[in-house]
Amino acid sequence: MNSRREPTFGPPPSEAPDPDTIRADFRPRRPPPPPPRPLWPWLLGLGLLVGVGGGVYLFRESLADRLLPSTRHAQLMEEAAVALAEGRLSAADGRGARELYTAVLALNPDHAQAREGLRRVAQAALAQARARLDAGDREGAREMLALARTLAVPAPELAPVENELRRLESEESELGRLLSAADDARRAGRLDGGADSALALYRQALAAAPDSAIARAGLQAVLADLLRTAAERLDAGDQDGALMLVQRVEAIDAAHLDLPPLKARLSEFQAGQGQHRSEALAAADAARREGRLSEARDGYRAILAVEPEDNRARQGLEQVAAALAQQAVRAAADFDFETAEARLVEAREIAPGHPAIRDAEARLLQARARASTVEEAPLASSPQVLRLLEEAERAAAARRFVDPPGDSAWDILRNARALAPNDERIYAAMEALVPRARRCVEDDMAANRLSQAGECLEAIVAMNPNEPTLPELRRRLAERWIGRAEERLGAGELGEAERAYRAAQGIEPNHAGLPALAARIEQARLARPR
Missing domain, CATH: 1.25.40 (Serine Threonine Protein Phosphatase 5, Tetratricopeptide repeat)
Known part of the structure; x- marks a missing residue:
């Protein structure tokens, strides 16, 4: 039998003292006072508390980001970054980058990334202000400058854009x-x-x-x-x-x-005016050649009134003045001094300093002197008349029918007629000059000497404007000039063709072949390389 005894807490219940047997004066013994506690644990705890509190304060943002990654300000930061990337720097509905970063700072005033975001918004606003100004959007540039200024962009950085905006506004x-x-x-x-x-x-x-x-x-x-x-x-x-x-x-x-149509109209008008001027010049030239000097003078003056620099018209007027001076010389040779003076007056009015006028004035003086000494002599025995007849023959043989004035066959015979008005030999010689000039025209046309043929034709006009064969001679000579013009056109010699055209026009202005020739010349002129 096991005699081991289990341990117990206190005496067994049978051995517990009987509360009734406890003495009334019994008092429980007091425990001894505890030993005094040391202060260092308290100081260590307080230090730890202060350290932890300081660390939490200093790293509160980082701790918040780590401990609260899905808070409201994190979402706002993401939306602000997107708005900044899209260029929505500020918006009235609060969805602009500035407003979103500001909202983050409202939640966390010490949020460093939000402050950096606002700085980038400020720089973006300045860049947009510059870009909008370059694009001519001055109102947009003003808005972006105001935003940049609100976000505290330094004044030196704002100054170039602000100065440019002020300059443009001044220019505006x-x-x-x-x-x-x-x-x-x-x-x-x-x-x-x-x-x-x-x-x-x-x-x-x-x-x-x-x-x-x-x-x-x-x-x-x-x-x-x-x-x-x-x-x-x-x-x-x-x-x-x-x-x-x-x-x-x-x-x-x-x-x-509007330029091309008007220039085309102007060209047409100039072409028409040129054609009209050419026709007017040809008519004036024809009148001059036929001795209708007053008509020629008026024609040339009408052209110069429209085109003061027209050299042909100016030269034509000078030729009219020379022709009037020649008439004065011939009148003086006939001792018709009144007519000679009248022609010189007309010539001086047209071209006062023309050499032909000075020559005519000298010949008029000579004629006056000769008239005072001329005495009528018997025709048969007058050696002076015979000498003049011989001189006239030599002049006619040399084709000096009417030029130069005073030394031409016509003028010499007129002088002889003034000395012997009734001498039949003089009249016969004068009548023979026109047929001889006509033969001159024929011979020169046959030899293709068209300019010389024209001179002989002009001599016929001067001696007898009513010569019956004149129209036919004009027509034939004009046709020869037209033929030469067409020949020169075919050879590409536009200048020679134009001169031949003008010669034909001066001889016979109304010739049927002139319009077609003028059209061909104009086409050649337009086709010529410039």
């Missing part, structure tokens, strides 16, 4: 003034011709603002007005005025849409 104000003044000038009809004209003001506006659509449209409108005025002048026959305006517009805008 000046541009508005110029455009207003140009509009007023156009309405007042001052299109061109001074610094205050519409054309000058619009051009000045374009120089200040080359991209101004309003200034460019205004300039185009003024040029169109000038071309309309040119068309009106052309309708009124003012070729020079129309040409001046067309050249003015072409110098400013050679590609103006």
